[in-house]
Amino acid sequence: MTSQTDPSAGSDITVPDELQNNVVITNIAKVLDPVYNWGRRNSVWPMVFGLACCAIEMICTAASRYDLARFGMEVFRATPRQSDLMIISGTVTKKMVPTIVRLYNQMPEPRYVMSMGACASGGGPFKEGYNVVDGIDKFLPVDVYVPGCPPTPQALINGLIALQEKIGQQSIATVPWYSKQGDEFTGAVPIPVLGPDLVDLRQIDIIREEAAKAETNDTAVEETAESAMPEAA
Numbered sequence: 001m002t003s004q005t006d007p008s009a010g011s012d013i014t015v016p017d018e019l020q021n022n023v024v025i026t027n028i029a030k031v032l033d034p035v036y037n038w039g040r041r042n043s044v045w046p047m048v049f050g051l052a053c054c055a056i057e058m059i060c061t062a063a064s065r066y067d068l069a070r071f072g073m074e075v076f077r078a079t080p081r082q083s084d085l086m087i088i089s090g091t092v093t094k095k096m097v098p099t100i101v102r103l104y105n106q107m108p109e110p111r112y113v114m115s116m117g118a119c120a121s122g123g124g125p126f127k128e129g130y131n132v133v134d135g136i137d138k139f140l141p142v143d144v145y146v147p148g149c150p151p152t153p154q155a156l157i158n159g160l161i162a163l164q165e166k167i168g169q170q171s172i173a174t175v176p177w178y179s180k181q182g183d184e185f186t187g188a189v190p191i192p193v194l195g196p197d198l199v200d201l202r203q204i205d206i207i208r209e210e211a212a213k214a215e216t217n218d219t220a221v222e223e224t225a226e227s228a229m230p231e232a233a
């Protein structure tokens with residue numbers, strides 16, 4: 001009897017001599033991961049979803065000249081329920097963010113987000129606009145950023161290949177959607193509320209704290225102003 005050790009298996013496993021040439025000791029994740037990831041990365045279904053001029057380049061990328069079918073990504077789905085990838089292709093306005101986040105929440109795991117163009121990644125030429133969000137990554141977890149205004153179809157394809165590489169590095173043993181704490185993992189993002197301005201509900205405690213501070217300051221200023229006023233004769 002000899003001992004064959006596989007460090008990734010986490011233990012010594014003894015293989016009889018007569019089976020040495022017939023048995024491979026490996027970790028189940030090492031066998032499953034390549035198959036699992038190969039299937040997923042070559043069949044990413046993006047959502048039919050365009051926000052502004054960048055969407056025209058995205059449409060062009062899916063057409064015959066660039067042919068996304070080569071990457072298994074030509075099946076743009078008209079529903080978030082059947083989509084793996086949300087391409088944020090264009091300017092994100094504050095009015096639009098609640099809808100974008102709601103659509104993201106409706107996508108099943110595993111799901112990915114690509115920020116396409118300067119507007120989606122940082123506000124672009126409209127960064128200072130009162131109605132524009134300066135980066136979708138303030139709300140959604142972005143996997144790949146594609147720079148440009150607009151990015152060319154080649155740039156978008158490069159981003160999609162980068163996403164394929166990222167998917168290829170994931171392990172079925174560690175991805176959160178299969179974790180033992182899976183019940184706690186929802187991946188859901190609180191939907192922001194649009195009022196006089198956009199309110200990110202994850203920041204609500206800070207917003208309340210700052211509002212209370214501002215109110216206290218206003219009261220203090222008013223009291224000072226009143227005490228400084230001369231009394232009427």
Ligand code: SF4
Nearest residue numbers: 053117118119149150
């Ligand atoms: S990045 Fe440029 S092309 Fe894309 S949506 Fe913004 S302004 Fe339009």
